[in-house]
Amino acid sequence: MIVLDKITKTYFNADEEVPVLKGISFTINDGEYVAIMGPSGSGKSTLMHILGALDTPTNGSYLLDNQDVSKLSEKELAHIRKDKIGFVFQSFNLLPRSTVIRNVALPLIYSRVAKEERTERARQALFSTGLSEDRFSHLSNQLSGGQMQRVAIARALVTNPSLILADEPTGNLDTATGELVLDTFKQLNDKGHTIVLITHERDVAEHANRIIYIKDGSVLRDEAKKSS
Amino acid sequence: MKVADLLEETYIALSANKARSALTILGIVIGIASVIAMTAIGQGAQSTIQSSITSAGSNLLYVTPGQQRGVGVQVSAGRGSAQTLTQEDADAIQQEVSLAKNVSPELTRRYQVTAKGTNTNTSVIGTTFAYPDVHNMQVDQGSFITDADVKSQSRVAVIGPTTRDDLFGTDANPIGSTIKINKVEFRIIGMTVAKGGSGFSNPDDAIYVPISTAQRYLAGDKYVSNISVQANDAESMATIQQQITELLLQRHKISDPLQADFTVMNQADILAMASSVTGTLTILLASIAGISLLVGGVGIMNMMLTNVTERTREIGLRKAIGAEESDISMQFLIESVMLTFLGGAIGIILGWILAFGVQYLGFTTTKVTWDMVLLAFGVSALIGIIFGYYPARRASKLNPIQALRFE
Structure with missing residues (x-):
């Protein structure tokens, strides 16, 4: 469960204070599929960084599974990211010249999981994204965009995190492939994974069950879709 | 990780x-x-x-003229070649230092040496019969200088193989030939076995003559350039070094050992x-x-x-x-x-x-x-x-x- 309470983030450039988030509060329950939507410059990237424990808020509290993440040290944040967060990026960020399996298993290295178990868990994660098995030993740069993003999703899944954070996951894909990736998220959500999708595209956000609109650093609207 | x-x-x-x-x-x-x-x-x-230092012979002590100088105030230029050791000093060591196995006084100078039509410049070492024992040297052909040669001041010479090559050509038998050292005629009676040294003191590039002959015909005085003393074993080296020092101080009438006009060095010092x-x-x-x-x-x-x-x-x-x-x-x-x-x-x-x-x-x-x-x-x-x-x-x-x- 994610509880954000009056989160603010202010950047200090030279003498100038730039407030980016101006008191954001919302709660995301386990198993939800939420889209955070807003135009560029709305602060949604900053919000994602805070949600993903890559950054800490200037003020306010962020409870992730009842643990206050807002005031942790860099090292503690790394532990949170390792155990509780799975990232999916717009540009995939796969290791080039490495096999699909190795890419997916990479986060487990930092959890000191033994090699055989890493491979097994990477395979399971890949199966749940629907990538065909004959691709598992391919090098990541031999894959198509859609395949790469599914590898990236598998990598986010492999540690069995509390939250999967996807930052514009379809931004580098054509519409058809994007739909495929969004379907993957949908299926994962059906299996109980909590997914937060950050996007500026209405069409993409529509796939989630709940949309939080951000504008100028504040929550503009928070609407749950009627379950279809 | x-x-x-x-x-x-x-x-x-x-x-x-x-x-x-x-x-x-x-x-x-x-x-x-x-x-x-x-x-x-x-x-x-x-x-x-x-x-090459140890092949020069084992358990050796070198007595040389002049003072061993460390870092000091006095300028001691020329003392190394000073003439303070004499034949009598060598004889005295031979007689009085009982632990010394062999004593080999040496008078080394460089001279122009000529044979029939050829000539070379090489070390001429005036010495005694003890030299081969002290310096691990063997005679290949003929014989080395004898005690009699020294006593009679014979003009005989033993030639090193490299000098032989220079004067007579490789593989020539030089025994019996005559050479002129500094215009004095010498008859060759032997040749040493090659030791394979190199550099400024190559034992193969030398001519060995009786020390008395060298003193009389070549140098014209009774001094020696150094005395090599061989100890029976490594343990007696220090004692011998001490005894020689005392003997020579006494002979040279020097009371302060720091003022000694000679140096007794052992191989270990030289090695160090x-x-x-x-x-x-x-x-x-x-x-x-x-x-x-x-x-x-x-x-x-x-x-x-x-x-x-x-x-x-x-x-x-x-x-x-x-x-x-x-x-x-x-x-x-x-x-x-x-x-x-x-x-x-x-x-x-x-x-x-x-x-x-x-x-x-x-x-x-x-x-x-x-x-x-x-x-x-x-x-x-x-x-x-x-x-x-x-x-x-x-x-x-x-x-x-x-x-x-x-x-």
Whole structure:
């Protein structure tokens, strides 16, 4: 469960204070599929960084599974990211010249999981994204965009995190492939994974069950879709 | 992160850029190879000099005129060639120092020597029958100078093989021929076995004559240039050294040992002196090679910095999926240490081959010692740590958000 309470983030450039988030509060329950939507410059990237424990808020509290993440040290944040967060990026960020399996298993290295178990868990994660098995030993740069993003999703899944954070996951894909990736998220959500999708595209956000609109650093609207 | 995983990551990262990794370690390879080769040459020179000193005879003491000078205020120029030792001193040592096995007074000068139509400039050593025993010398053909030759001041000479080659040609039998030393005629009665020395005091390039003859016909006085004394065993060396010093002080009527006009040195002193000279030579050679090692280290740092920049996004990703700063810095540090370690290993092998080649081609003897090899390994790993530290730290301190956005 994610509880954000009056989160603010202010950047200090030279003498100038730039407030980016101006008191954001919302709660995301386990198993939800939420889209955070807003135009560029709305602060949604900053919000994602805070949600993903890559950054800490200037003020306010962020409870992730009842643990206050807002005031942790860099090292503690790394532990949170390792155990509780799975990232999916717009540009995939796969290791080039490495096999699909190795890419997916990479986060487990930092959890000191033994090699055989890493491979097994990477395979399971890949199966749940629907990538065909004959691709598992391919090098990541031999894959198509859609395949790469599914590898990236598998990598986010492999540690069995509390939250999967996807930052514009379809931004580098054509519409058809994007739909495929969004379907993957949908299926994962059906299996109980909590997914937060950050996007500026209405069409993409529509796939989630709940949309939080951000504008100028504040929550503009928070609407749950009627379950279809 | 487990060690095995760390090593696997390192292997994958380094083999992803094989050409660059190879070129970078080349600097370390050259550095380590030259350190190994240079010190091998230095150590080889040291053992050559030591063996030539010990091959001059065992348990030897040298009595030379003049004073042994350390760092002092007095200028002692010319004292080394001073004429303070006489034939009588040598005789007195022979008679009174009972522990001395052999006493060989020597009068060494360089003269122009002529044979039929040929001539050379070589050392003429006036000595006695004791010389071959003291200096480990054997006579190949004919015989050495006898006691009778010394007593009768015979004009006979024993020739070294190199001098024989110069005067009579290789393989010629010189026995019975006559030569002129400083225009005085000598008959050759023997030739020594080649000892294979080299440099300024080559025992093969010399002519041996009775000391009395040398004093009378060549030098024209009764002085000797040095006295070699052979002890029965190594234990009695110190006693003999003491006895000779006391005897000569008494004979020369000198009460203060610091004012002695002669020096008694034993082989150990000479060895120590030679070792300190060759030791300095080795350090000099090694430090020149060390500079190239340093340059290699800078190359490693350069490559690692490029590496960190190129892999900024990868670092960002690794941090995003939970890598701690220590995980990242270890990964890059191990990469640079692995590079230098590999460079060190190849360098040691190359240096060894170089040292062997130098010896094989006959330039000089070389000696690769295990402690040099271990030192080279240690130094190369250390260079990896020192020059890899800054890039690794830089990588670990990257902000993951900015690193992920890096283009």
